[in-house]
Amino acid sequence: MFDGHIAGFGTTEGTRVVVGRWLRSPLGSFVDVMVERADGTRLLLAPRDDVAALVAATYEFDAVHVVPVDLRADEGRRRWRLRAGPLTADLTVGARTGVGHLLALVPRHQALAPLVATAVDPVARVVLDGVRTRGTAGRGRREWYLATDQHAVTSVRALWGSQDLGAVRPVRPPVRFGFSSVPPTPTVTRVLSTIEMTAGPSRHGH
Numbered sequence: 001m002f003d004g005h006i007a008g009f010g011t012t013e014g015t016r017v018v019v020g021r022w023l024r025s026p027l028g029s030f031v032d033v034m035v036e037r038a039d040g041t042r043l044l045l046a047p048r049d050d051v052a053a054l055v056a057a058t059y060e061f062d063a064v065h066v067v068p069v070d071l072r073a074d075e076g077r078r079r080w081r082l083r084a085g086p087l088t089a090d091l092t093v094g095a096r097t098g099v100g101h102l103l104a105l106v107p108r109h110q111a112l113a114p115l116v117a118t119a120v121d122p123v124a125r126v127v128l129d130g131v132r133t134r135g136t137a138g139r140g141r142r143e144w145y146l147a148t149d150q151h152a153v154t155s156v157r158a159l160w161g162s163q164d165l166g167a168v169r170p171v172r173p174p175v176r177f178g179f180s181s182v183p184p185t186p187t188v189t190r191v192l193s194t195i196e197m198t199a200g201p202s203r204h205g206h
Helices: 049-058 098-103 110-127
Strands: 002-011 016-024 030-036 042-046 063-066 069-074 079-084 087-096 134-136 142-160 187-197 200-202
Touching: 002 142, 016 069, 016 079, 016 087, 030 049, 030 069, 030 079, 042 049, 049 063, 098 142, 098 187
Parallel strands: 042 063
Antiparallel strands: 002 016, 002 187, 016 030, 030 042, 069 079, 079 087, 087 142, 134 142, 142 187, 187 200
16 A cells, blocks of 8 residues: 655646655655656656656656655645756645545545545546546556545746746646546645556555
8 A cells, every 4th residue: 555645736837747755655655756748748757766667667658767856845834845856846735625625534444445446436537627536557457546635735836957837737638647637726635545466466656
C-alpha cells in the first residue's frame, strides 16, 4: 500500500503538474513528479532508479529523468516547497474542499481500499471530470485509488528552469499518464493507492 498525498495543478503557460508525496510505501518515503508540458510532452522526474523503474512501468511518459527531488511541507503555514530537477514550485494549500468534507466520511481501511474505490468510481466519473478511482494501468495491472481528504491549492509560483510558468490554473486538458487524471481543480488529495501486479499483488502510488 502506498499512503500519501497527490497534488495536481495547471499553469497559465499550459504545463500541468502531478506531485506524489508518499509517506509510506514498499520503497520507503519519496516524492515523484509527473509533468505534462504545454506541447503535450509527458515527463517523469524521479529521485531514484527504483522509483523511476516502478513508476515508468505503470504509467506512460515520453521521457524519464532521475534527478534530485526535494519537497519541504510546512504544515503550519500550509505551504509546499518543491525542487525537482528543472522544476521549482511553491504551493499554498488552502481550506478543505467540499469534496474533502465528503471524503472524510469514507472508511480509511487498507484492506477495504480496493472495494471502496470500486464503489466510489461511478460517482467520481460524474462529479470530478477526468477522475477515476479504479482502472487498468500499464502492463495490464489493475489499480485503485482511495481518497480520504482533499484541500484546495490556492496559489502556485512555478518555474521550469528560468521560465516562469505563470499563475495557477485548472488541470485542463486532463493529464495523460494513465487511466485517470487528477481533479481539474488544483488540489492536494490524501490517498491510499493499490496496484495489483500481473505477477502477483503489489502496492504503489499515483
